[in-house]
Amino acid sequence: MDGWKFSARGLAFALIAALAGASGAAQKAAEKKAEQEPQAAPAPGNTMGYGVKLGGFFTDQHKAAAKRSFAQHFAKAKTCPKDMDREGKTCRAQVKGHYWAVGQTLQKAVETHPLPDEVVARLPPAPDGYEYVRAGEDILLLSKGLHLVVDVMQDVAG
Known part of the structure; x- marks a missing residue:
């Protein structure tokens, strides 16, 4: 055995x-x-650009630069965009409040506007498949296809 x-x-x-x-x-x-x-190369629009994380794209430096750019832009311009009213040297949104949140699709009722060139020049390029827009006094980073709010800089335009 x-x-x-x-x-x-x-x-x-x-x-x-x-x-x-x-x-x-x-x-x-x-x-x-x-x-x-x-x-095989990834299909256009399927890449995540810079590896964008929800709520993690904008920094405090981006917000400070955007706020200065908006202040300079509106101080030079004698008129405000159609959805904003002049208050002293700045423009304020006519509709108060935030009707968007990071991680949610932007509602179709929310009116968005392109950013002034001076502001875009001070921000990092938007990743592929994403765009910057202004909604009220906020800057949003949106995905182009789904209109998903990826990140928000609040109260920079006012």
Whole structure:
């Protein structure tokens, strides 16, 4: 019986070693095949640009730069956009409140406007598939297809 235990253990070790070697060889073959096949480029619009995280794109520096740009833009301009009223040297949104939130689709009733060129110049380029818009006194980073609010800078236009 002792001889049988020894041969059974030896057979088990040999079988495990053979399986491990075979799986390693199969993995190497799959890696080699993957290297040889050309990788398909991602379809336009399916990329995440800079790896945009909900609520994590804008920094305090972006907000400060946008606020200065808006202040300079509205101080130079004698009129305000049609959805804003002049209050001293600044323009304020006619409709108070925020009807958008990060992670939610922008409602169709919310009126958005393009940002002035002076403001866009001070912000980082919007990632592919995203755009900057102004809604009220806020700057939103929206996904172009779904109009998903990715990030918000609140109260920068006023």
